[in-house]
Amino acid sequence: MSEEKKPKRAAGAKALAAKMTPEERASRAKKGAAARWGLKATHKGNFLEALGVDVDCYVLNDIEKTAVISQRGMASALQLGGGGGTALPRFIEGKTASKALGAEISKKVASPLIFKGDIPGVNAPPIGDVHGYDVGLLIDICKALVLANAKGEMLKSQANIVAQANVILAASAKAGIQGLVYALAGYDRTKEEVIEAYKLYVREEAREYEKEFSPNLYEQWYRLYGIAQYERGRPWEFRYLTIDHIYRPLANSHGKVFDLAKLNKAENGEKGEKIHQFLSEIGVKALRTQVGMILGIATVSDTREQYEKYITEKVYGQKELKFD
Template identity: 70%
Template sequence: MTELKGKAKGGAARALALTSEARTEIAKKGAATRWGTGVAHQGNFKEAFGIDVECYVLNDSQKTAVIGQRGMAVALLNSDSSGTALSRFVHGKTISKALGANLLKKVDNPLIFKGSDPGAKLPLPRKIHGYEVGLLIDICQALVAANARGDLLPRHAKIVAQAQIILGASAKAGIQGLVYALAGYDRTKEEVIAAYKMYVAEEAREYEKEFSPELYEQWYRLYGLVKPERGRPWEFKYLTIDHIYKPLAKSAGKVFSLAKASKQENGEKGDKIHMFLSEIGVKALRTQVGKIMGIASVSRSREEYERHIAEQIHGQRSLNL
């Protein structure tokens, strides 16, 4: 091992003489020099919303509200996103065009500040990457606008729906907060969280899946199926194909085939086929779901239901599961 000399030897000796508390304090000061702004307040969405999104209020003059880099991806994309997921998403060919150079530049240049791991006995500062929360709103607005122009792909449907939910909930919570502030009403933390959760749920209802839960309840009843703890019975797959998709067109299920082909080309595992229908196809789907739900609700037995279905879909044979 190389022998320490001069100042280096003296510095090492002083470091060994310091208490652990003193060394921690020196590390904190070093981090402050390297990373600049610190955190005044820190929290997480997990307890209230069930998603692991770290959030911060920086100790700067603007008291900047920040979401961690990974948290930004989790909020917009999904609960399993990594720290680099947002960057990969925005730099995709279609999405990068939808967002534009200005938003891409902001994603590529996150805020870097110092924070610490919550719960640690002597928390050492760590470098944190994050984004001012307004960037999430800007990205959501750009995605919704691009989707309205027809610039996005069917596989982006889930993310656009999430963007709509975030925008709607944030706008309602924001205007309510403004009125409260102007009226001199100071809400508690619990009230703020409860109100936003309510708005999120309200917005989500606008983007529920095309298949009504009532239809599934009727299928459970008519076919005597037991509800599994997770997911739905495998029989529902064939009921959906034969009673919903294939009758959408006289050409032996052409609408279903086109949607399935579009999913294979543009979709991902787990995507639902109805996400890949055209606007006309979606309207036809909703009409067909309504018809089948009506038939199911007035049928007293599986046999009666299948007889009506056979008549409805131009004399096709009753389904035998």
């Protein structure tokens, strides 16, 4: 790097830091320290062969095995012209894009993950530090751009970017893109790792009984499904609504948390105990979040059809899904 470019980059970094809150600066410093002391890529791949765009992707060595796209790759994926690694931050700083994406996404772009990109055992020129983002951010950006375009808020000159955002959304949903990175990077997540990850949500012994389901949610289900209220107990239909709308999508686990909790109950529980009694404190927090989200969806829905459409799209991330 030339001596002329170094002061410019330093000045840009200072200007960016000046706009951040103390918490954001601390978070950025923490990420930089993680890169220096141990955040590394264990696997690397590229979207070129599968999707036709030259985008590097990585799996990191943190506990979450974070799936990452490089900063330069994010710009390439969105077809942002020129600028290499700085193309995405410059695009976000534009008035139109900034308004479309909002403050939360802009903050995430301003605070990339920094990690060592050299893969152990791979004979290749040293890469050094890589700036990148959790792959979910690409989906968030694409959704925001498409929504803004539908409202007529994007410029005509940005039509190719919006078109590319549509392509990305059509090619991969947020729940699936992590698997795409794992596959392209040659990373095989073992059965044991998956089980250990979901054990974060399930504890070894049953929890003491707590009332985790809001009566308001049941009232909304009665209304939307036209179910008669029993004098004692609840309708059998609620069992399936609870499984399909609460437990199966819990923590984006596609039913794994539910299956582990059932197994835990079968091994350690007694008849009459509830599934949620076999969730860890982490799992209970996820459950409460899920119940709150479903209650919100139910409250704003006028019909069963509208409610299930929201569940299909917002909870499962699919265009079509049939419920019993």
